[in-house]
Amino acid sequence: MTATAADSIEHTGPSDGEPTEVAVARSSALWVLIAGIAGLAAALTLTVEKIELLINPDYVPSCSINPVLSCGSVMITPQASLFGFPNPLIGIVAFTVVVVTGVLALARVNLPRWYWAGLAVGTLLGAVFVHWLIFQSLYRIGALCPYCMVVWAVTIPLLVVTASIVAAPQRSGSAVLRTLHTWRWSLVTLWFTAVVLLILERFWNYWSTLL
Secondary structure, eight states: OOSOTTTTOEEESOTTSOOOEEEOOHHHHHHHHHHHHHHHHHHHHHHHHHHHHHHOTTOOOTTBOSSSBBHHHHHTSGGGGTTSSOHHHHHHHHHHHHHHHHHHHHTTOOEEHHHHHHHHHHHHHHHHHHHHHHHHIIIIIOOBOHHHHHHHHHHHHHHHHHHHHHHHHHHTTOHHHHHHHHTHHHHHHHHHHHHHHHHHHHTHHHHGGGO
């Protein structure tokens, strides 16, 4: 995580205005691609598992490992289909866009800055949704879906990378943005730590039986 996600970003476009295209550093492009592949794989797997469960209500998903790590317990809840269809379908569409973006960025295709801004906004909405799902999993459903947790784990770093790309032109004139950029991976580490601690605290009665 020592790689700087938005270092060496180049902007191309009219010299008398804000740059219209962004040439993203290879490290940033790689982050985007990895996040997209991991998220898409998790969403596809969850969709297949959901289909199997619909076909056979007695089917035990591959990610139902124990009473706490249990995709099956999560899949049958209303929260798993918040908009009237399985949540993983949203992930398939969203992470496909992310994968394509990562491939184009690695291929040195300079995408418009508005595109990166749109991706950052979409990722922010995804992060809000992820945090709602974390709360629901911990304090309403009482179970964790391992494949869902993969999506949790890639969404925040993806948000950091896309936000860094979009904010790069403004960083030189904003002390706040420079500070956030400098400490971005430390903040991500704190986020992961907080989630892990919440999981440990919520299910400690079960974890303690494994010691």
